[in-house]
Amino acid sequence: MISLTEENYLKALFNLANHAGEVNVNELSKQLSIKMPTVTSMMKKLAEKKLVHYESYKPLRLTEKGKKEAGLVIRKHRLTEMFLVDKMGFGWEEVHDIAEQVEHVRSVVFFDKIDELLGFPKIDPHGAPIPDKNGKFAWIAYDKLSDCHAGETVRVSAVIHTSSEFLKFLNNREIRLGTKIKIKSVESFDGSMVVSYDNRSADTLSHTVCERLLVEKE
DSSP states (O other), X not given: OOOHHHHHHHHHHHHHOOTTSEEOHHHHHHHHTOOHHHHHHHHHHHHHTTSEEOOTXXXXXXXXXXXXXXXXXXXXXXXXXXXXXXXXXXXTTXXXXXXXHHTTOOOHHHHHHHHHHTTOOSBOTTSOBOOOXXXXXXXXXXXXXXXXXXXXXXXXXXXXXXXXXXXHXXXXXXXXXXXXXXXXXXXXXXXXXXXXXXXXXXXXXXXXXXXXXXXXXX
């Protein structure tokens, strides 16, 4: 049995992993706001359970078993977020903290029923992929809006770094998944963009915002 705390570590390890699938212990410590000796102790415990590859002074890597367990926690989290938005009317900026609690419910059939009631969605309210029953992800290669060019038309397909403050900002700008954005110009100095979408003929988005919007080109 994997504890709630262990699930949080596994999820953090998965989310922090770089392209090589590795995580620095110090980075994990900062992400979880937990002192490094405590993190190291937990890594040894997870290594004993065959969930993490751990060696002193080397980056951490999830085992295949660890990746599956992390994926299943993320599945429960994202299904919960989708249910809260789609069936209960919550805003996409309101659901993260609730899902953080619900993701630790043990019942598999509970989340399978949520999945069924939602019509087996592939993405959560923020456009992130929902893992399948085996914890596997179907990744989609989106572009960052910040990497696009003047004259292009794109559709918002996902958002990253989904703090409630950022999502509220998007709400105020009436930007949501599916919004089509026409890039009118890109400022060479700071990367900000002048764009148009829906009934807004001209709006300026900072480089920070553009980096957090994942898009598909029309």
